[in-house]
Amino acid sequence: MGEPGSTKFQTDLRRHLRDSDVERNLVMLICELAEASKYIINSIRTGDLGVAGTSNLYGEDQLALDVLSDRIMQKRLKNSGVVASVVSEETDEIICFECEDGPCYSVAYDPLDGSSLVDVNLAVGTIISIHRGNNLLQKGRDQVAALYILYGPRTTLVYSVGDGVHEFAMNHLMEYTLTRENITIDNSGGIYSPGGQRNLYTSGTEKYVLSLEESGHKLRYSGGFVPDINQLLMKGKGVFFYPHLQGRPQGKLRMLYELNPMAFLVEHAGGAASNGCKPILDIEPSGIEMCSPVFIGSSKDVAAAEEFISAE
Ligand code: F6P
Numbered sequence: 001m002g003e004p005g006s007t008k009f010q011t012d013l014r015r016h017l018r019d020s021d022v023e024r025n026l027v028m029l030i031c032e033l034a035e036a037s038k039y040i041i042n043s044i045r046t047g048d049l050g051v052a053g054t055s056n057l058y059g060e061d062q063l064a065l066d067v068l069s070d071r072i073m074q075k076r077l078k079n080s081g082v083v084a085s086v087v088s089e090e091t092d093e094i095i096c097f098e099c100e101d102g103p104c105y106s107v108a109y110d111p112l113d114g115s116s117l118v119d120v121n122l123a124v125g126t127i128i129s130i131h132r133g134n135n136l137l138q139k140g141r142d143q144v145a146a147l148y149i150l151y152g153p154r155t156t157l158v159y160s161v162g163d164g165v166h167e168f169a170m171n172h173l174m175e176y177t178l179t180r181e182n183i184t185i186d187n188s189g190g191i192y193s194p195g196g197q198r199n200l201y202t203s204g205t206e207k208y209v210l211s212l213e214e215s216g217h218k219l220r221y222s223g224g225f226v227p228d229i230n231q232l233l234m235k236g237k238g239v240f241f242y243p244h245l246q247g248r249p250q251g252k253l254r255m256l257y258e259l260n261p262m263a264f265l266v267e268h269a270g271g272a273a274s275n276g277c278k279p280i281l282d283i284e285p286s287g288i289e290m291c292s293p294v295f296i297g298s299s300k301d302v303a304a305a306e307e308f309i310s311a312e
């Protein structure tokens with residue numbers, strides 16, 4: 001590995017994984033996911049922006065792009081031969097596959113997070129959580145890897161296998177090459193990204209927001225979870241939250257597909273992720289549909305949120 005934050009062009013994703021002694025089937029799986037993302041980008045750039053006429057487990061209308069991205073991911077995961085089970089934000093069941101030789105993995109993913117932003121041409125992403133074996137209902141701390149792909153002005157892939165957090169950018173040959181290694185987050189930052197409706201915030205969250213504003217934090221919120229988390233990681237500071245709301249105590253974001261993988265990445269960059277009381281990664285998922293409030297980013301800013309919430 002190079003110096004923290006250093007730039008080492010030309011190292012591609014496969015080589016980086018191999019140089020980091022990542023298990024062979026896991027290398028294959030992560031590279032397969034990187035391949036899938038190339039087809040998803042193509043669908044975003046050229047695909048139908050209409051609705052699919054179906055809804056997901058959360059009652060949200062699915063776009064044709066959601067369904068297509070899900071199919072792309074599922075097919076590649078099935079054909080990889082190293083995946084025992086998958087579940088996605090767009091399906092309502094765990095699907096099991098036959099594995100070939102060696103260790104097998106389970107994958108939870110959000111194929112196209114923020115898809116309602118595609119029609120206004122804002123950034124969206126794919127989020128992936130990987131566990132060893134076939135059990136998808138494990139604590140986030142037991143993940144062996146997490147990654148996301150951000151489809152913005154540039155396409156980037158950020159992964160961790162528990163040994164640093166690394167960013168790759170897609171080049172003109174559609175290869176992912178290393179752009180930042182060992183990304184870190186400072187323990188306090190000057191940026192805040194508040195999700196949900198403020199008039200529905202509980203008193204603790206409202207006081208927390210006022211304290212951030214009084215200390216001069218700047219509002220930076222895109223409405224897409226992947227670009228908002230990517231901002232924290234690449235700026236190396238800040239806090240994102242989508243809190244518990246009045247009438248919606250579990251918030252909106254999903255444990256398996258969104259929160260566990262992002263919490264894994266942010267913790268491995270030296271940040272923190274909490275539901276307001278305890279670390280996201282220590283929560284036992286109650287089911288595939290589980291949602292949770294989240295405060296994630298610079299560790300002191302997350303600790304401050306926990307204090308305000310415990311006093312509400
Ligand atoms: O699917 C989740 C998501 O679209 C995230 O990308 C984003 O952070 C959040 O929902 C926005 O929620 P809302 O639509 O309530 O503002």
Ligand code: MN
Pocket residue numbers: 089110112113114258
């Ligand atoms: Mn999503």
